[in-house]
Amino acid sequence: MKLDLLITGVGGQGIVLASDIIGEAAMAAGYDTKKTDTLGMAQRGGSVVSHVRIGDKVWSPLIKEGDVDILAGFEKLEAVRWGSYLAPGGIAIVNSQSIPPPSVSRGLEHYPTDEEVVDILKQGIERVFLINGTAQAKALGDIRTLNMLMLGCIATFVPFVGVDTWKECICRHLPAKAHEINIKAFDLGQRETQNVCSR
Amino acid sequence: MVSTTETARLLSGNEAMALGAYHAGVKVAAAYPGTPSTEILETLAGFGDTHAEWSTNEKVALEVALGAAYAGVRALASMKQVGLNVALDPFMAAAITGVKGGLVVISCDDPGIHSSQGEQDNRHLARLAKVPMLEPSDSQEAYDLMAVAFDLSERFDTPALLRSSTRISHSKSVVRIGHTRTVSDAPVHFQHDVHKYVMLPVNARLRRPLVEERLVRLAELAETFPFNKIFPGDSSLGIVTSGVAYQYAREVFPDASFLKLGMTFPLPQDLIRQFAAQVKRLIVIEELDPFLQESIRTMGLKVTGKEFIPRIGELNPGIVEAAARKAGLLPPAESPAVAATVANLPKRPPLLCPGCPHTGIFFVLSTIGQRHKILDAQGKSVKESKLVITGDIGCYTLGALPPLDAMDTTACMGASIGQALGMVKAGVASKVMAVIGDSTFLHSGITGLVNGVYNNGRLVLLILDNSTTAMTGHQDHPGTGVSAQGQTTRAVRLEDLVRGIGIADVKVVDAFDLKALRTAVRIALESDELSVIIVRGDCSVRVPRREGPRAIDAEKCNECGVCFMLGCPAILSNEGEAYIDSAVCVGKGCTVCQQLCPQQAIAEAAP
Numbered sequence: 001m002k003l004d005l006l007i008t009g010v011g012g013q014g015i016v017l018a019s020d021i022i023g024e025a026a027m028a029a030g031y032d033t034k035k036t037d038t039l040g041m042a043q044r045g046g047s048v049v050s051h052v053r054i055g056d057k058v059w060s061p062l063i064k065e066g067d068v069d070i071l072a073g074f075e076k077l078e079a080v081r082w083g084s085y086l087a088p089g090g091i092a093i094v095n096s097q098s099i100p101p102p103s104v105s106r107g108l109e110h111y112p113t114d115e116e117v118v119d120i121l122k123q124g125i126e127r128v129f130l131i132n133g134t135a136q137a138k139a140l141g142d143i144r145t146l147n148m149l150m151l152g153c154i155a156t157f158v159p160f161v162g163v164d165t166w167k168e169c170i171c172r173h174l175p176a177k178a179h180e181i182n183i184k185a186f187d188l189g190q191r192e193t194q195n196v197c198s199r
Numbered sequence: 200m201v202s203t204t205e206t207a208r209l210l211s212g213n214e215a216m217a218l219g220a221y222h223a224g225v226k227v228a229a230a231y232p233g234t235p236s237t238e239i240l241e242t243l244a245g246f247g248d249t250h251a252e253w254s255t256n257e258k259v260a261l262e263v264a265l266g267a268a269y270a271g272v273r274a275l276a277s278m279k280q281v282g283l284n285v286a287l288d289p290f291m292a293a294a295i296t297g298v299k300g301g302l303v304v305i306s307c308d309d310p311g312i313h314s315s316q317g318e319q320d321n322r323h324l325a326r327l328a329k330v331p332m333l334e335p336s337d338s339q340e341a342y343d344l345m346a347v348a349f350d351l352s353e354r355f356d357t358p359a360l361l362r363s364s365t366r367i368s369h370s371k372s373v374v375r376i377g378h379t380r381t382v383s384d385a386p387v388h389f390q391h392d393v394h395k396y397v398m399l400p401v402n403a404r405l406r407r408p409l410v411e412e413r414l415v416r417l418a419e420l421a422e423t424f425p426f427n428k429i430f431p432g433d434s435s436l437g438i439v440t441s442g443v444a445y446q447y448a449r450e451v452f453p454d455a456s457f458l459k460l461g462m463t464f465p466l467p468q469d470l471i472r473q474f475a476a477q478v479k480r481l482i483v484i485e486e487l488d489p490f491l492q493e494s495i496r497t498m499g500l501k502v503t504g505k506e507f508i509p510r511i512g513e514l515n516p517g518i519v520e521a522a523a524r525k526a527g528l529l530p531p532a533e534s535p536a537v538a539a540t541v542a543n544l545p546k547r548p549p550l551l552c553p554g555c556p557h558t559g560i561f562f563v564l565s566t567i568g569q570r571h572k573i574l575d576a577q578g579k580s581v582k583e584s585k586l587v588i589t590g591d592i593g594c595y596t597l598g599a600l601p602p603l604d605a606m607d608t609t610a611c612m613g614a615s616i617g618q619a620l621g622m623v624k625a626g627v628a629s630k631v632m633a634v635i636g637d638s639t640f641l642h643s644g645i646t647g648l649v650n651g652v653y654n655n656g657r658l659v660l661l662i663l664d665n666s667t668t669a670m671t672g673h674q675d676h677p678g679t680g681v682s683a684q685g686q687t688t689r690a691v692r693l694e695d696l697v698r699g700i701g702i703a704d705v706k707v708v709d710a711f712d713l714k715a716l717r718t719a720v721r722i723a724l725e726s727d728e729l730s731v732i733i734v735r736g737d738c739s740v741r742v743p744r745r746e747g748p749r750a751i752d753a754e755k756c757n758e759c760g761v762c763f764m765l766g767c768p769a770i771l772s773n774e775g776e777a778y779i780d781s782a783v784c785v786g787k788g789c790t791v792c793q794q795l796c797p798q799q800a801i802a803e804a805a806p
Binding site for chain 2: 010012020023024027032033034035036037038039044045046047058059060061062063064065066077078080081082083084100101102103104105106107109110111112120143
C-alpha cells in the first residue's frame with residue numbers, strides 16, 4: 001500500500017496543520033508515514049506545499065513528480081502549479097478560491113480561469129473536483145475552518161482511516177472551544193466529495 | 200507542545216533532536232533563531248528543567264554552551280548553516296580545548312536556499328575543526344543520535360557536530376522513544392585546568408597533538424559505529440550515502456547495496472573498502488559538495504557521484520532518478536505533458552504581510568530617493584536613484600522585491616552598517632542609508648554601528664523595530680524583555696543603546712505614519728552627522744489587531760495604481776479595479792494605503 005498526498009495553497013490557509021493531521025491519522029491507522037512542508041521565507045501569502053506520504057514503509061519525505069495520488073489545492077493557482085506531480089489515475093481536489101499574486105493584481109500576468117485550471121489538471125488525470133470550500137467555511141462562521149473542510153474532502157479518498165480517528169486527531173490539535181465548528185467543517189467536506197463522487 | 204513521554208510520535212527532525220537532547224540530560228541550550236534550525240530551541244524551551252535561551256547571536260550561543268560544558272553539564276548550541284559561520288570562532292576554540300560535559304553543536308544546512316543568503320555544505324567544518332560529525336537521515340535517527348553525540352563528546356573530550364538539513368529538520372516521521380530523561384547527578388563544578396582551558400600559545404601548542412590523536416581514535420570508532428551500516432542488496436551497484444540523500448537513494452534504487460553513514464567525519468575507511476570490494480560499481484549519492492566522494496577517491500577507490508548528481512540545490516527523488524538515467528544507471532523515461540504548461544503560470548513571490556510595519560518605510564524609501572525610474576513621454580527614464588540603501592537579513596529583505604525595490608545589498612547578518620560606511624568612505628556620490636531590523640541589529644549590527652561612530656561615518660541608519668524576530672516565527676530577543684522560556688527580563692531599549700555609544704541624532708518614528716516617516720528620512724538625509732531613525736511598529740502577525748478593514752470607494756478611485764506600489768497583499772485588482780480584501784486587511788492599526796491615496800478614495804469599510 002502507498003498513498004502520496006500533496007497539499008498546496010497560500011501561507012495562512014492552515015495547510016501545515018491539515019497535513020500534520022493526515023500524517024498522524026495514518027500513523028494511528030498503523031502505517032508508516034512521513035510529511036514535510038516547504039514554506040519559503042514569507043510569514044503569510046507565499047506558496048505552501050506539504051508532502052504527505054503513507055505506506056507500509058516510506059523512504060523519501062518528498063514525493064516524486066508524477067507520483068501524487070491526491071492533490072488537494074486550497075487555492076486554484078497553487079493547485080494547478082503542482083499538476084505535473086499527479087500520477088495517472090490520481091485525483092485533484094481544488095478549492096475554487098483565487099488569491100491573485102501581486103503580478104496579477106498589477107495586471108502583468110494572467111490568472112488562470114476555472115476552465116483552464118480544470119483543463120491543465122485534466123491533461124494528466126481524469127478526476128478533478130472543484131469545491132466551493134472558502135464560501136462554505138465562511139457560511140459556517142469561520143473562514144479558518146477551510147483546512148478542516150478540505151481535510152474532510154481528502155478523507156473521502158483515504159479509506160483506511162476511520163472517521164473517529166480523523167476526529168480524534170483534529171481535536172488533539174485544536175483548543176476545546178474550536179472542536180465543534182471544525183468537526184462540522186470536516187463533515188461538510190466529507191459530504192461535499194461524497195456528493196460529487198456519486199454525481 | 201511535544202510530549203516527552205509518549206512512546207511513538209510523529210516528530211519533525213528538529214523536535215526529535217530537542218527531545219533526544221532532553222532525554223540525554225542536556226542542562227543548558229542556547230541558540231539564535233534561523234531557518235531551518237529554530238524549532239530545536241523552541242521545543243527544548245517548552246520542556247523545563249533545562250536552561251534554554253535565545254542568545255544575541257550564534258557566537259554567543261556557542262560560548263554559553265561551551266561555558267556550561269566546561270562546568271561539566273551537557274550543553275547544546277543549535278543554529279542554521281550560516282549561523283555556524285558567526286560561531287566559527289568559539290567552535291574552533293572548543294575543538295582545541297575540548298569539554299568536560301558533553302557539547303553538541305547542531306548545524307542545519309539549507310540546500311536549495313529555501314531561506315538563507317547562500318548555500319554551503321557545513322560538513323567541511325567538521326573536517327576543519329577536526330571534530331566528529333553525525334548525520335541523521337530521519338527523525339528517529341535525529342532523536343537517537345543526540346544521546347550518541349553527547350556520549351562521543353564526553354568520551355573523546357571534543358565538541359560533536361550534528362549536521363541536519365532543511366529536509367531532515369522540517370520533515371516529520373515516526374519516532375519510537377527509547378528513553379526518559381536522565382541527568383548526571385555529579386555536582387556542577389568547574390575544575391581549574393589552565394593547560395586545558397586557557398589557550399595561550401604555550402597551552403594551545405600542548406593541546407594541538409591531542410586533537411590529532413583524538414581524530415585517530417574517532418576514526419577507529421567509526422569502523423564499528425552502529426549507525427555506519429551496510430545494507431546488502433544487488434552487488435552490481437553499491438551506493439555510499441548519508442542524511443536525507445539516503446532516503447532518496449533508497450527510493451530510486453530499491454534493490455542496490457547500500458553503505459549508509461551516520462557518522463560522516465572521520466570516515467570508516469576499512470568499512471568503505473570492505474563495501475567497495477563487495478560491489479561492482481561504487482557511487483556516492485550526497486547533497487551539495489562531493490564531501491564523501493572526494494574522501495573515498497583519496498583512499499584510492501574508483502568512485503563516481505557528482506559527475507551526474509547535482510552539487511547545487513536540494514536533491515529529491517526526481518532529481519536523483521533523472522541523474523541516474525543520465526548516468527545510464529536507469530533506463531531513460533519521458534517527462535509528463537503537464538510540466539510545460541505549468542511552467543508559465545504566474546509566480547507567487549514572498550511578500551510583506553498585510554499591515555506589516557515595514558511597508559510604509561519601504562514605500563517612503565522607494566519614492567524619496569527617486570529610486571523608481573519615472574518614464575517620460577518617450578518611454579525613457581528621466582530620473583535616477585539618488586540614494587543607496589544597504590540592507591540586512593529579515594522579513595524586511597522583502598523590501599528589495601518589486602514593487603518596493605528599496606534595497607541595494609543584502610549579504611549577511613549585520614552587514615548593512617559596515618557596508619554603508621564602506622560606501623561612504625569610498626566616496627559614492629549618492630546618500631547612503633543602512634536598513635536593519637531590531638533582532639539583526641542586536642545580533643551583529645551593534646558592532647558595526649560602534650565602528651561607524653568611531654570612524655566618523657556620515658551615514659543614516661534605519662532600525663526597523665517590530666519588537667520580534669519575525670521571519671523565523673516571532674522569537675523574543677534582548678529588546679523584547681522576554682526570555683525564550685517566557686520569563687520577563689530587562690529589555691534593552693534601542694534608543695538608549697544607540698545614544699549610549701555617543702549618537703546624538705536619534706529619532707523614534709511610528710511605522711504607520713507615512714508623513715512622519717518621510718519627514719524623518721528627509722531630515723536625516725540632509726544631516727552631516729551619523730543619524731539613527733528607529734521605525735517602530737508591531738509585527739501584524741505576532742500582534743493581530745484586525746479592526747475596521749479599509750475599503751476603496753470605486754466612485755472616487757481613478758485607477759491611478761499608487762496603492763499597488765505598496766505591494767500590500769490585501770490590495771487586489773479585478774480587471775484593473777482596485778479593491779481591498781477585508782478578510783486580511785489590518786484596518787485601523789495600519790491605514791498606510793489610506794494615507795497614500797491621492798483621491799482619498801480609501802476609508803473604513805461600511806460595516
